Amino acid sequence: MNTTTAITPTVIEATSETTPAQRRRRPERRVRGMWREPFVAVSTLTVTIYALACVVPLWIIFSSSLTAERTLVRTGFSLWPTDFSLEAYQVLFSGSETLVNAYFSTLFITVVGTAGAVMATLGMAWVISRRTVMARRLMVVVYIPMVFSGGLVPLYILVTQVLQLRNTYWAVILPLLVSPFLVFVAMAFFRSIPESVLESARIDGANELRTFFAIVLPIAKPIVAVIALFYAVAYWNEWFFPLLFISDQELRPLQLLLQNMIGNLNAAQALQPTSGVQAPVYQLRMALTVVTIGPIILAYPFVQRFFVTGLTLGATKG
Amino acid sequence: MRPDRSILVLALPALAFFAVFSYGPMVGAIVAFKDFNVVEGIFGSPWNGLENFRFFFESGNAGRVIRNTLILNALFIGGTITAGMAMAVMINEIRFRLLKRTAQSVIFLPYFISPIVISVMLQAFLSGFGGSGGVVNNMLGGLGISPVSWYTEPGAWPWILTIVKIWQLAGYTSIIYLAAMTAIPPDVYEAAVLDGASRWKIALRVTVPLIMPVTVILLILQVGRIFMGDFGTIYAIIGDNGTLFPTTDVIDTYVFRALRTSGNLGMTAAVGLFQSVVGFILIAATALIARRVSRKSGGF
Numbered sequence: 001m002n003t004t005t006a007i008t009p010t011v012i013e014a015t016s017e018t019t020p021a022q023r024r025r026r027p028e029r030r031v032r033g034m035w036r037e038p039f040v041a042v043s044t045l046t047v048t049i050y051a052l053a054c055v056v057p058l059w060i061i062f063s064s065s066l067t068a069e070r071t072l073v074r075t076g077f078s079l080w081p082t083d084f085s086l087e088a089y090q091v092l093f094s095g096s097e098t099l100v101n102a103y104f105s106t107l108f109i110t111v112v113g114t115a116g117a118v119m120a121t122l123g124m125a126w127v128i129s130r131r132t133v134m135a136r137r138l139m140v141v142v143y144i145p146m147v148f149s150g151g152l153v154p155l156y157i158l159v160t161q162v163l164q165l166r167n168t169y170w171a172v173i174l175p176l177l178v179s180p181f182l183v184f185v186a187m188a189f190f191r192s193i194p195e196s197v198l199e200s201a202r203i204d205g206a207n208e209l210r211t212f213f214a215i216v217l218p219i220a221k222p223i224v225a226v227i228a229l230f231y232a233v234a235y236w237n238e239w240f241f242p243l244l245f246i247s248d249q250e251l252r253p254l255q256l257l258l259q260n261m262i263g264n265l266n267a268a269q270a271l272q273p274t275s276g277v278q279a280p281v282y283q284l285r286m287a288l289t290v291v292t293i294g295p296i297i298l299a300y301p302f303v304q305r306f307f308v309t310g311l312t313l314g315a316t317k318g
Numbered sequence: 319m320r321p322d323r324s325i326l327v328l329a330l331p332a333l334a335f336f337a338v339f340s341y342g343p344m345v346g347a348i349v350a351f352k353d354f355n356v357v358e359g360i361f362g363s364p365w366n367g368l369e370n371f372r373f374f375f376e377s378g379n380a381g382r383v384i385r386n387t388l389i390l391n392a393l394f395i396g397g398t399i400t401a402g403m404a405m406a407v408m409i410n411e412i413r414f415r416l417l418k419r420t421a422q423s424v425i426f427l428p429y430f431i432s433p434i435v436i437s438v439m440l441q442a443f444l445s446g447f448g449g450s451g452g453v454v455n456n457m458l459g460g461l462g463i464s465p466v467s468w469y470t471e472p473g474a475w476p477w478i479l480t481i482v483k484i485w486q487l488a489g490y491t492s493i494i495y496l497a498a499m500t501a502i503p504p505d506v507y508e509a510a511v512l513d514g515a516s517r518w519k520i521a522l523r524v525t526v527p528l529i530m531p532v533t534v535i536l537l538i539l540q541v542g543r544i545f546m547g548d549f550g551t552i553y554a555i556i557g558d559n560g561t562l563f564p565t566t567d568v569i570d571t572y573v574f575r576a577l578r579t580s581g582n583l584g585m586t587a588a589v590g591l592f593q594s595v596v597g598f599i600l601i602a603a604t605a606l607i608a609r610r611v612s613r614k615s616g617g618f
Contacts, residue, residue: 037516037517038518039516039518039521040411043412044408044411044414047405047408048421050488051421053485054427054489057443058427058431061435061439076451076453076456119331121332123328123329126325127325127326128329138333142336147597149594150343150346151350152573153583154343154345154346154587155339156583157349158346177339178332178335208324212325212328237430239432239433239434239550240549255432258434258435259554262434292435293431300427301423308493
């Protein structure tokens with residue numbers, strides 16, 4: 001991808017949607033009849049099957065979450081909810097505070113984490129994108145954590161003993177706040193902004209800070225979206241730090257709740273409003289999975305192209 | 319350019335983050351050489367030399383977790399790069415635009431599914447619900463093969479985990495390849511078509527060689543990290559299922575379990591530091607080799 005053309009949002013969006021074949025459409029037309037070309041037929045078939053393999057498991061989870069426990073236990077899974085039942089969702093959404101707490105935890109971690117992460121990342125990226133001596137030094141500071149870490153134990157001691165963050169959302173948000181990789185992705189984008197644009201701002205008397213907020217950020221909207229989305233997904237799916245630092249059941253995010261449920265069927269009982277009744281444990285597990293990935297699946301069609309943009313930018317520059 | 323220090327304000331949050339959460343633990347890694355106790359803390363605890371490292375290497379676990387880390391990562395790297403490249407080449411051949419676009423967006427989707435959710439799906443497929451056997455065993459039954467108790471079968475897991483990794487990452491990798499393909503000039507293809515080459519020949523002799531630089535870059539990036547386990551996925555799926563440890567216990571899962579159960583923080587830190595140092599050496603070595611290779615071939 002051409003760096004210099006990537007500064008306007010429209011160009012970025014266009015690039016992400018132009019597939020290699022679209023650009024080469026004309027020569028391909030000369031080859032008539034795809035079925036005479038065995039490789040084209042095989043490719044079409046293989047890609048179709050693989051694409052199905054990517055969505056069918058998710059569909060099966062969804063369909064199983066709508067299938068009554070008795071059928072689920074007998075058949076193992078359900079491609080279509082023949083024995084339709086909403087029992088699991090009724091249990092999930094009736095009364096029990098476990099799900100509400102988990103959803104709140106995940107939302108808090110995702111929203112606050114992403115906001116902080118985006119600010120820290122963009123600020124750093126802008127500073128190191130300037131071609132100064134200081135920028136080069138700071139770049140090394142960002143680069144070293146990419147290739148070397150002190151290991152899990154010092155971090156564990158830091159979070160639990162020194163900062164005393166155990167059983168707070170900050171124990172999940174802070175250790176993941178800045179991804180060096182995304183700093184470099186943003187840096188690559190900032191570097192693609194022509195110096196002339198920035199120069200005109202300086203001539204108008206804007207200082208570096210003002211240039212950043214008034215000129216650079218508005219141009220950088222697409223990359224801001226990409227970076228925000230990457231962080232949001234990472235925080236939403238994060239379960240390692242919750243596993244390590246959060247033992248208070250009220251603070252458990254969704255992923256940890258789900259993990260607890262796989263390991264321990266009795267955890268499903270915690271989602272029951274009243275005790276004594278047999279919970280539909282397997283169906284409930286499926287329903288909780290649906291609830292956990294739901295927002296990602298729903299948002300996916302709308303945000304997918306941003307990820308592609310970020311990835312191609314990262315791949316060609318990073 | 320006129321140096322303007324005010325810009326540093328923007329870097330402060332990230333700098334604070336790196337200082338505390340990246341460089342802090344690097345200093346704290348000295349705990350690997352200490353007989354750690356909570357009361358005296360990292361700096362107050364007495365030194366004990368290489369005792370922690372000796373403890374790990376004599377525990378009998380070292381060989382197993384190091385071997386598993388290397389084998390699994392080699393399988394993951396090989397599997398995802400091959401599958402990602404194959405998928406990109408094949409997507410490139412599809413003529414139906416709608417299918418092409420749909421496939422491109424759909425195969426990227428698994429990248430966003432959390433390891434925990436993958437673990438739930440895997441359990442449903444491999445062992446079913448309440449002993450019903452699961453999809454895979456039902457299919458094996460259809461072929462007349464007796465069902466396998468997957469969760470007690472360590473031999474199968476390197477392959478199962480590789481399939482999971484491919485499912486997660488092949489789409490992601492293929493997008494990188496597809497981006498590289500946009501840079502191939504159309505006249506190269508036109509020439510091949512005029513020469514009467516079949517699509518298979520064109521893919522094999524034109525597309526694949528021209529995207530090789532991407533493969534080299536991906537390999538360099540990942541081979542350097544071959545000593546770092548994939549904790550998120552492996553622990554989410556295997557958990558504390560000891561039956562599967564012989565083939566699936568990697569350095570990261572071992573460190574995590576040791577941290578939670580043994581309470582011997584010094585030894586655990588030693589394992590982590592050992593991993594970081596060897597990992598760093600591998601990254602530096604691959605970077606050096608890569609630089610030499612690229613200089614010889616005129617750079618890419």
